[in-house]
Amino acid sequence: MDTDRHLFGGDVCSAAENSQGVRIPNTYGVVYRHKNASITETDLLTEGGSPVTRVHSDDRGMVEPFYGPPGVSTMWMDFNAGRYQIFAVDMDTRIANHLTDGPDEDPHGTLRTARAEMESYVSKIGSNDIDAVGTSAEWIRVASDDTDANVATLRNREGIARWALKKDGRMDIQPAYRPETAKQYAIRAVTKADAVAYAVSNADASGASNTFTVKGDGSANFSGDVTLNKPIIAPNVGSARVYSGPEEPRNPKTGDVWIAYQVDGTPDKGAV
Incomplete structure (x- = not known):
């Protein structure tokens, strides 16, 4: 059934009546798109989907359910006693489907449009995995003349940026220091x-x-x-210091090494 068509009739308000207000069973009536329309509406369907050009009342004089033209939710009906307005009876279902995940969860087509646009740019693999489509495709591009602009940031609940990727490729990392944390890594x-x-x-x-x-x-x-701006500390070196030059160290200590050489740069074999 065309989802753009609204259902009419089949309710206690839709009755076929004569000019005295008496119900007329088993009879045919016509409908109009507007109150003053000169041409009857013939684009109608029965509840089962069969095309009809008129509406019919049952043996109680109530109008049998029918579908109106696409997109029309109110019409005017006439059983040879004057026109009166009739309203679609499926409006409550339409509204409910707007608010819930019913069979008509995307009545405006916005979800279909958004999904089609996304699929043309990225291919979703998992719940949070996005793979750029094509070898030269870009998933995210940040356009800025400022090389210091952040392409991506990671902030804590206080809004402090602990990690930032700059447009020129630099990466700033500032992990929060916690004395109670046994292991603290900026990069691991x-x-x-x-x-x-x-x-x-x-x-x-x-x-x-x-x-x-x-x-x-x-x-x-x-x-x-x-x-190195500080002494080398290693198991095979200890606290030893290494000096070189034509003159011996001023304050030598036990374990220091002095590699002497003459002014012209040649080693002085006599000094150790």
């Missing part, structure tokens, strides 16, 4: 011992090779110089 990479957990590459290098890597076993590799 869990990987196998021989796998690279963190890597830095030189953007100016043609090969873009890694210049600094940290593996899962804790080993680190540097391709450039390492500058």
Whole structure:
């Protein structure tokens, strides 16, 4: 049945009557789209869906159920005693379906339109997984001339941004410090011992090779110089200090190492 058609008749208010108000059983009447319409409405269907051009009363004089033209919820009926207005009897069902998930849950087509638009951009895999359609498709694009603009942020309940991804690719991380928390991570990479957990590459290098890597076993590799502003602390070094130059250290301590060399840069074999 066409869902745009409203149901009329079959209720206590829809009766076929003569000019004295007496019901007329088993008779035919006509309907009009408007009170002063000159042409009768013939686009009608029985309750079972069969086309009819007139309406009929049962053996009690009550108008049998019928469907009007699409989109029409009120008409005028005449059983040769003058026209009187008749209203659709399915309005309560229509309203209920607007408020609940009934068979007509999308009467305006807004859900169908929204879903069609979304499916043309993204393909939903799971409850919260969205896979961009196509190799060059973009799911989210932030258009801004400000390179400091946030593309995505993670905020706590107080509104403080603890994680922010910038438009130029930078990432700001500010985890909340909690003394009672045993483990506090700003960035944590869990990987196998021989796998690279963190890597830095030189953007100016043609090969873009890694210049600094940290593996899962804790080993680190540097391709450039390492500058330290504090003493090295390690099991095989202890508190020893290493000096080099033409003159010996001013305040040497036990365990210090002095690598002497002459002014011209050649090692001084006599000084250790």
